[in-house]
Amino acid sequence: MFGTFRTILAALVVLQHFSPARLVGSMAVFAFFTLSGFLMTMLMDTAYRGRPEAFALNRFLRLYPHYWLAMAITAVLLLAGVAGSRPFIGLPDSVGGWAAALLYVNYWQTSPQLLPTAWAVTNEIVFYVLIGLGLSKTPGRTLLWFLVSLVYSVLAADYAPKNADLNYFLPSAASLPFALGALAYHARGLIDRRWAPVFAAYRPW
Template sequence: MLASSQETHVGVEAWRGLAAWMVVYVHYWGFSGHDWPPMRFAHTGVDLFFVLSGFVFAPYLWGKPLSPTAFALRRFFRIYPAYLLALAVYVGLKLQAGHPPLYLWEHLSFFQVQSREMAFYYNPPFWSLPAEVEFYVVLPWLAWSLRQARWAWAGWLLAALGLRVVLGYFGDPSSQDASYIMNFHLPGVGVEFLLGALAWRVAQIQLHLCWRTLLVLVGFAGWCALAVWFGQVGDAGVNNSVLKGQMGALAALCFAPMVAGMLGSPTARPPRDTTIGPPESRAWHVAALWAGRLSYGVYLFHMAALQMVQPWRETLAEHWPLGLQSLAVLLTVLMALLSYWLWEEPWRQFGRRQAASMEAAN
């Protein structure tokens, strides 16, 4: 679901793929009674996407030229066509099941996060896209403010942290009040994007391998500790604790050092000729690139794939030993591939050409 001038960076693509499949795991196997409870915390793959978005767009915050109109064109044609296709699929599934196409205008305009029912009506992962778009909207303004005063960076980060704490404290999941809803919009998730941007800044420092490894280990240990606790108490336990509304931000706080430590300089690109290097290096390179390229499609379509195979549950139980979810995984990959080749990439290239023409004209 992310793109930038660094999208061929193999490490970024690998992280994108990981984020998408973390979400798939939770929706397919999490809370099934047969899963490992700490892995239910893999739903924070969404927060990893937010961190990565902040990471790949961070150069604009530190001086990279930004044309707001051209940037908006690239973002629109990267995000919206694939989302529109996925929304059409889910609307078709609703109609097939005999349900009315409610909240359609809200979903078409990215205003669907007004309640849990509205946000989840077609596809639960759709809730994260408005926050992503909101970050795109404010990014030019954030970049401008930081050009005026470099110290403003610390102020924005502290303000975002404070706002997240306040929204989490006053938010009521049962009534879904304004504080609870805003925690899923940019005021609430803004800290996660800023942590990703900070991770990019740290990654520019020429740290010794030992320090980078320490960043990764600290982040991973923190995420594991949160996962174990979440596996024990669940959402109910979190909502009854002082960490109510903060688990996504805390997960992002763990992802940020891992991303910073593992990716290094985000301007480094892998060789364009993938025949260079040992076979295992080429295989990793290709696998990571495609994991990232398909991550948006996997994120958008995996719930549709699961719904599509549900009618064959009993037949599959007798003749498909790998289980219903494994067939849904295969269908998800197929749908993501077709979407990428036939729809996402053509529209993305079109948007890039339009943006380049606009920048050249200026």
């Protein structure tokens, strides 16, 4: 179910980029981040509990080979003379630019950018690392993360509402949906443990 939902959200983001109408691309990105926060916290609490190195390897193999393939295809098309859909899309013109592209840090590299939409996956990687290091390991730690992220988001929206970096692109902006997803995972666990005996004992018939 989660995989299907994430695919639908990704499709909405793609439609946002190719449609002249304003769809729900931004909301879909944040919903995707929320699901990621839930799923990554669940994985670290179950399948990869006590095995952060296995979690890191799994995330690497799921993300980087596909990204490098997309980057290679884009580079070949650009070298063949195919124009990018945006004026800032192009082959990196420095060692730092190539290093940033290879590491997914496309949003912070200077123009030209090879795959500028990889900024969202950069944010995913940032929080994969933080969750792997234990950011959402306990309910209390996750609640603190959520509250700090909420304060940041309110301040950014209030004092810099037109700053797309602070409100959308940067990892700090993605922190709130990731924290919300992680908090939802812990909340579900607490509800299950506290109310499962009540539900099990309840027989309406």
